[in-house]
Amino acid sequence: MAPHVATQRLTKHNAAMVEAAIALLKARNADALLVLLDGSTDWKRIADMAAGTDKPVIVAVDSADDLEGAAEAGLKPLALNKEKAPLLERLQHAILESAADEFIRTNGEVVAVYSGFHQGRLDSISHLQLDERMRRLTTRDLQMLESRVPLPTIKAVIDLAAQIGREGREGKPVGTLFVVGDTRKVLEHSNDSGVDPFRGYNRSFRNLLDAKVQDDAKEIAQLDGAFVVGSDGVIERSRQMLEVSHEDLTMTKGLGARHWAAAAVTRKTKAISVVVSQSTGTVRLYQDGNLVMRIEPMEKAVTWQEFAFEPPSSSNQSDT
Numbered sequence: 001m002a003p004h005v006a007t008q009r010l011t012k013h014n015a016a017m018v019e020a021a022i023a024l025l026k027a028r029n030a031d032a033l034l035v036l037l038d039g040s041t042d043w044k045r046i047a048d049m050a051a052g053t054d055k056p057v058i059v060a061v062d063s064a065d066d067l068e069g070a071a072e073a074g075l076k077p078l079a080l081n082k083e084k085a086p087l088l089e090r091l092q093h094a095i096l097e098s099a100a101d102e103f104i105r106t107n108g109e110v111v112a113v114y115s116g117f118h119q120g121r122l123d124s125i126s127h128l129q130l131d132e133r134m135r136r137l138t139t140r141d142l143q144m145l146e147s148r149v150p151l152p153t154i155k156a157v158i159d160l161a162a163q164i165g166r167e168g169r170e171g172k173p174v175g176t177l178f179v180v181g182d183t184r185k186v187l188e189h190s191n192d193s194g195v196d197p198f199r200g201y202n203r204s205f206r207n208l209l210d211a212k213v214q215d216d217a218k219e220i221a222q223l224d225g226a227f228v229v230g231s232d233g234v235i236e237r238s239r240q241m242l243e244v245s246h247e248d249l250t251m252t253k254g255l256g257a258r259h260w261a262a263a264a265v266t267r268k269t270k271a272i273s274v275v276v277s278q279s280t281g282t283v284r285l286y287q288d289g290n291l292v293m294r295i296e297p298m299e300k301a302v303t304w305q306e307f308a309f310e311p312p313s314s315s316n317q318s319d320t
């Protein structure tokens, strides 16, 4: 058995804090209790304390080794793998992961108990309401996609796509498609559908991480065809018609040629497709021919900083 790096004792004080958090969970009828710990503890005892509630009790620690026995006790173990990260980041990550596992509704409530001031001592309880803007944009979704394309590029393309889906152009709905990554392969499956306005421009005038280029792209999105975007965010081509066979794909009924092409190209290449539906404004992401994320149009912009926690202001907490 692996030695436990850190063990958090359920001292009388810590146990009382867990009890208090459970009382709050019940009083507020929150979705889940999150216990953020430094290491393994007496899992059975926590489970016993929570016996009076049917809500999930999520126990989050940094290392999977420390979670041994937690699931058997009836708790929901969560390995954060964020040992060096500041408290707020660990807490936020734990909440996002819990939402990804559907222990918490994306607009639900969670009670969290954790060490905000002194390591090893559960000294803080928070009752948090998840922001509904979070939707499906969980860290797990993004990490999964990041294995192919760097996060800043994915974020920029999703933000732009969501904006196009939400706003259209001059009052008219606009649909479009971005095929991101594995550019060389993608270009083998695409042909110009008209004059490409980006052709001939220096790379710095074609980078989608740049606000001006995003504006240009919104204009061109009204024209037929797809954007072929490099992993670095540079638009390599626009107005491309993709030619890919659709066999062995399963698609939601009612989606047309744009969505089929978007999905199919990700079966043939390592690219990620981000497609905006003209009819609904919905943004869909495809990877390996499968739908991996769907973002409904919403009034407000996609927010990546999902939680605006104020860190504790006391001077000895400046590093958390």
Ligand SMILES: Nc1ncnc2c1ncn2[C@@H]1O[C@H](COP(=O)(O)OP(=O)(O)OP(=O)(O)O)[C@@H](O)[C@H]1O
Pocket: 175, 176, 177, 223, 224, 225, 226, 240, 241, 242, 243, 254, 255, 256, 257, 258, 259, 260, 261, 276, 277, 278, 279, 280
């Ligand atoms: N193979 C393709 N490659 C790139 N773009 C395509 C391709 N097929 C269709 N499109 C684009 O999609 C547009 C709309 O096609 P269609 O209505 O069939 O798609 P859809 O998937 O139903 O999308 P939407 O929900 O936006 O209508 C076309 O006008 C064209 O610009």
